[in-house]
Amino acid sequence: MSRSSARARAASKGAETRETILAHALGLATRIGFEGLTIGRLAEDLRMSKSGLFAHFRSKEALQLDILRMAGARMVETVVKPALSVPRGEPRVRALFERWLAWEQSPSLPGGCPFMAASFELDDRPGPVRDFVVQNLRDWMDTLAGAARIAVNEGHFRADLDCEQFAHDCQGIGLAFVHASRLMRDPKARARAARAFEALLDACRAPGYAISHPSAAAPSGRRR
Amino acid sequence: MSRSSARARAASKGAETRETILAHALGLATRIGFEGLTIGRLAEDLRMSKSGLFAHFRSKEALQLDILRMAGARMVETVVKPALSVPRGEPRVRALFERWLAWEQSPSLPGGCPFMAASFELDDRPGPVRDFVVQNLRDWMDTLAGAARIAVNEGHFRADLDCEQFAHDCQGIGLAFVHASRLMRDPKARARAARAFEALLDACRAPGYAISHPSAAAPSGRRR
Numbered sequence: 094m095s096r097s098s099a100r101a102r103a104a105s106k107g108a109e110t111r112e113t114i115l116a117h118a119l120g121l122a123t124r125i126g127f128e129g130l131t132i133g134r135l136a137e138d139l140r141m142s143k144s145g146l147f148a149h150f151r152s153k154e155a156l157q158l159d160i161l162r163m164a165g166a167r168m169v170e171t172v173v174k175p176a177l178s179v180p181r182g183e184p185r186v187r188a189l190f191e192r193w194l195a196w197e198q199s200p201s202l203p204g205g206c207p208f209m210a211a212s213f214e215l216d217d218r219p220g221p222v223r224d225f226v227v228q229n230l231r232d233w234m235d236t237l238a239g240a241a242r243i244a245v246n247e248g249h250f251r252a253d254l255d256c257e258q259f260a261h262d263c264q265g266i267g268l269a270f271v272h273a274s275r276l277m278r279d280p281k282a283r284a285r286a287a288r289a290f291e292a293l294l295d296a297c298r299a300p301g302y303a304i305s306h307p308s309a310a311a312p313s314g315r316r317r
Numbered sequence: 318m319s320r321s322s323a324r325a326r327a328a329s330k331g332a333e334t335r336e337t338i339l340a341h342a343l344g345l346a347t348r349i350g351f352e353g354l355t356i357g358r359l360a361e362d363l364r365m366s367k368s369g370l371f372a373h374f375r376s377k378e379a380l381q382l383d384i385l386r387m388a389g390a391r392m393v394e395t396v397v398k399p400a401l402s403v404p405r406g407e408p409r410v411r412a413l414f415e416r417w418l419a420w421e422q423s424p425s426l427p428g429g430c431p432f433m434a435a436s437f438e439l440d441d442r443p444g445p446v447r448d449f450v451v452q453n454l455r456d457w458m459d460t461l462a463g464a465a466r467i468a469v470n471e472g473h474f475r476a477d478l479d480c481e482q483f484a485h486d487c488q489g490i491g492l493a494f495v496h497a498s499r500l501m502r503d504p505k506a507r508a509r510a511a512r513a514f515e516a517l518l519d520a521c522r523a524p525g526y527a528i529s530h531p532s533a534a535a536p537s538g539r540r541r
Contacts (some may be wrong), residue, residue, distance in 0.1 A: 211439035216499040265493030
């Protein structure tokens with residue numbers, strides 16, 4: 094084996110190890126919180142040496158950022174991209190919300206959506222980690238508002254809809270779901286989220302669309 | 318001075334010191350989080366000795382519980398009790414929500430409502446502190462649902478309203494407000510919360526009440 098191909102293999106092995114560590118750290122951070130996730134705590138959990146981990150991540154902050162970068166990329170892959178292949182308008186808005194709920198409950202995230210977890214923890218802690226969380230949430234709200242705007246253009250949602258308010262209200266439904274399911278352990282949490290979302294759609298829908306698409310006017314009966 | 322009155326004075330002085338420490342600790346906990354609030358960190362902040370603080374609070378957990386008990390009592394005093402003197406029905410529901418928003422923004426709570434702050438931090442940490450937070454939030458949601466039920470009985474809200482769903486949706490509006498104002502620093506956070514709340518009331522109102530009380534049917538124009 095030439096020296097350069099050996100070097101390439103070592104680098105790719107290093108990148109793989111790094112990915113494995115990050116995936117584990119992401120799950121751990123959603124459970125114990127981002128502030129509790131020190132390199133020491135992660136080393137303990139993975140039965141690795143602290144110095145080995147320091148070789149991959151220079152600091153706790155670098156580790157937090159790498160975890161959130163991985164989470165952001167995964168969220169785009171599993172929530173946003175698949176929704177883009179769903180028909181424009183209300184169906185796509187629904188797909189985004191439902192895929193977000195599935196992401197929040199995915200087994201690889203035992204503590205739920207890392208951005209939700211981080212958002213309450215970091216709101217008073219200025220710095221690059223907080224900035225990254227805010228930027229990511231802003232992107233997500235823009236995606237929701239954009240999908241609502243398309244639904245307006247398609248004639249599914251009413252023309253005077255405030256699409257930023259729609260995104261804000263969706264976020265409220267998501268937060269209430271996290272709250273009800275994770276903290277209050279309310280067995281109806283999923284049903285409550287679905288019902289709140291249907292009520293929001295009812296209030297957004299263009300009257301013409303509701304009449305021409307009876308399934309859009311009363312899907313809540315099926316879903317509740 | 319007799320020995321017993323000296324003892325009583327010392328005890329009352331002790332209780333006063335304890336209250337002052339707790340009030341400070343409450344503000345600090347809302348900013349740095351409940352997990353970060355160790356007796357050492359509080360001692361540093363107050364420039365007191367750790368041993369002096371240990372005399373008042375036996376452990377970090379006891380301190381957390383005492384802080385939350387104080388917060389719970391204050392929330393009842395400033396949010397719930399005053400709303401009970403507001404006329405039954407929609408006005409009382411409004412008073413509860415508006416007083417909660419004011420509590421969340423009160424200067425004595427620099428990091429906002431301690432139950433909101435604690436709820437995301439403690440959702441995965443079983444124990445008496447989490448139990449206390451859950452019980453307190455359950456009481457709050459019961460208060461909201463109860464006020465909605467009175468509004469149904471008064472004919473302000475429609476007869477088929479799911480009052481638990483109403484409480485859940487109010488909590489979502491509150492959570493979205495905390496999120497928008499504290500994390501996203503959205504200057505429209507207060508207006509968005511007001512608008513979401515008016516939309517929720519619009520969806521809850523009994524048709525007869527909206528017609529006989531035109532101010533109830535369209536207060537959103539004034540408030541938005």
